[in-house]
Amino acid sequence: MSNLLVFVEQREGCVSAVTKEVLSAGAALAKELGVEIHALVLGDKGIGSSSIELTDYGADQIFLAEHPELNVYLGENFASVIVSAIEAGNYRAVMFPATAMGKDLAPRVTAGLDTVMATDVTQVEVIEGGLEITRPIFGGKVLAKMKFTAFPAVISVRPNVFPPEKNSGAGHINKIEVSLPFTEGLSVEIIENLGRQNLDVSEAKSVVSGGRGMKDPDNWKLLEELRDALGPEAALGASRAVVDTGWRPHGEQVGQTGKTIAPKLYFAVGISGAVQHLAGMRTAQTIVAINKDADAPIFGVADYGIVGDAMEILPRLTEIISELNAGE
Amino acid sequence: MEIIVCIKRVPDTEARIRILEGSPEISLEGVKYVTSPYDEFALEAGIRLKEVHESTTVTVLTLGDDEAQENLRNALALGADQASLLRGSTTMDGLATAKVLANEIDEKKPDMVLLGVKAGDDDQQQVGPMVAALLGYKCATNVTNFKVQGSIVTCQRQIENGTEVIELAQPAVITVTKGEFEPRYPSLKGIMAAKKKPLIIKDVEVPESRLVLTGLEYPPERDGIHMVGEGLDGITELVQLLREEAKVL
Numbered sequence: 001m002s003n004l005l006v007f008v009e010q011r012e013g014c015v016s017a018v019t020k021e022v023l024s025a026g027a028a029l030a031k032e033l034g035v036e037i038h039a040l041v042l043g044d045k046g047i048g049s050s051s052i053e054l055t056d057y058g059a060d061q062i063f064l065a066e067h068p069e070l071n072v073y074l075g076e077n078f079a080s081v082i083v084s085a086i087e088a089g090n091y092r093a094v095m096f097p098a099t100a101m102g103k104d105l106a107p108r109v110t111a112g113l114d115t116v117m118a119t120d121v122t123q124v125e126v127i128e129g130g131l132e133i134t135r136p137i138f139g140g141k142v143l144a145k146m147k148f149t150a151f152p153a154v155i156s157v158r159p160n161v162f163p164p165e166k167n168s169g170a171g172h173i174n175k176i177e178v179s180l181p182f183t184e185g186l187s188v189e190i191i192e193n194l195g196r197q198n199l200d201v202s203e204a205k206s207v208v209s210g211g212r213g214m215k216d217p218d219n220w221k222l223l224e225e226l227r228d229a230l231g232p233e234a235a236l237g238a239s240r241a242v243v244d245t246g247w248r249p250h251g252e253q254v255g256q257t258g259k260t261i262a263p264k265l266y267f268a269v270g271i272s273g274a275v276q277h278l279a280g281m282r283t284a285q286t287i288v289a290i291n292k293d294a295d296a297p298i299f300g301v302a303d304y305g306i307v308g309d310a311m312e313i314l315p316r317l318t319e320i321i322s323e324l325n326a327g328e
Numbered sequence: 329m330e331i332i333v334c335i336k337r338v339p340d341t342e343a344r345i346r347i348l349e350g351s352p353e354i355s356l357e358g359v360k361y362v363t364s365p366y367d368e369f370a371l372e373a374g375i376r377l378k379e380v381h382e383s384t385t386v387t388v389l390t391l392g393d394d395e396a397q398e399n400l401r402n403a404l405a406l407g408a409d410q411a412s413l414l415r416g417s418t419t420m421d422g423l424a425t426a427k428v429l430a431n432e433i434d435e436k437k438p439d440m441v442l443l444g445v446k447a448g449d450d451d452q453q454q455v456g457p458m459v460a461a462l463l464g465y466k467c468a469t470n471v472t473n474f475k476v477q478g479s480i481v482t483c484q485r486q487i488e489n490g491t492e493v494i495e496l497a498q499p500a501v502i503t504v505t506k507g508e509f510e511p512r513y514p515s516l517k518g519i520m521a522a523k524k525k526p527l528i529i530k531d532v533e534v535p536e537s538r539l540v541l542t543g544l545e546y547p548p549e550r551d552g553i554h555m556v557g558e559g560l561d562g563i564t565e566l567v568q569l570l571r572e573e574a575k576v577l
Contacts, residue, residue: 100487104457110458111423111458117452117454120451136547141547143546144352145543146540146542200489201489250507256341275342279341285574302550304553304556304566305555306562307555307558308558308560320563320567324571
């Protein structure tokens, strides 16, 4: 009987939202397979307190690797602890969130175990007792279904695709001995952490993106107001054109050479909809396009559209949504 | 400093990708190929190191078919010194690719290996950190900018809404994304010089893929767009639809 393992992404003791999604997806699979779902937490001494939440999302067993050197994420250290933990167990699959951390870490673990990996998975099924995954390729133009011939299969799961579901697990806690050669000469070190005030566009449930049709970077206050009206789980996005002209930071760019996102609600404002942009947002659940040009390709992928001047439409839209939320 | 830049030949982003009916295969007939855009950032980073650090050699490396010579020549025209084609079939199994590249890299023992953060076709984002893990090199991924001082590489790495600054000792593997390294265009002089630069071809065995394709499908079609009138008139209707039909507000 081989179980499933989920890597728990946490920063400063906070379990990331996407970890809850991965755990929920894993718990559902484990139930179908009749196996256990385990959660693996790495962090500083005392990180165990975050594990209560993990039980709420279905973890049967929680493995804690506590060590002062694990207080910040360093790929080399984390991979080495995780590889040992996986080798000590008997796992069919190991799941990671497909975040900056997960995408840095999972390939190192895969190489350490000499196994196989699928990135940015959007669906996992049990077919004839084996796992089959679906993942977008060619910038989302095609969905590929794949199975594995090596185990444990390493899977990174795209954020915002699987709903987090409360599902109480046994949550039995196991401590892992951490004994590693952490500092061999000059090693990797995080020496600075710059800004982390806003929600990242890849983590947001609603995204308000602006393109060249916004005409001037000063007009972004209209997009910010709409974002604020949509609540704390909303973020700003941007097209490549406005990032390249320096109106917006690259961290906000949606599309090829930027971020690939899957929010519930996506507003494309003044964005024409080049292939490069579509590659980053076509898996959004609901797409709204606001554009002056009725022939803009963005209308070809949107669910709802308004033709018109964004500078006039945005304030009114923000006002109505704010009123709606105030009324609740 | 010895630098290896790994690149991949991929279909152009604009290319129409068709599924061959009745088979899990893609038709790439008539498709235009380019160097993966992320690899262009990596190459640019390598060439700039050459401009700043004396006696630096940039070798550009790819796994692919004979056609990939075109992409290697382009890299030579941009400023790389030499090129190697590992002639073999490409695979979606990142570790299979990483093993082939790591073998070659291990023979050259470079100070740095630069790659794009991911390939523009299969988007697996695996090969860089896998090469590092296989060779025991230090690694930073998703890097927008870096500087080298002595044998220390200081990288800015993009994370969710923030940047980490990481220091690592060479030999190091860096995967590069958009940021500081906007690629240059080749000069006529560069194109002429590229013809005389060495391009070595070596046949390689690529391990069998352990990721098996079982099917391909197009993403589900949307129900078609609902236009809510022009200008301000449609806004109330839009909000109502988002709330009651799409249930996203």
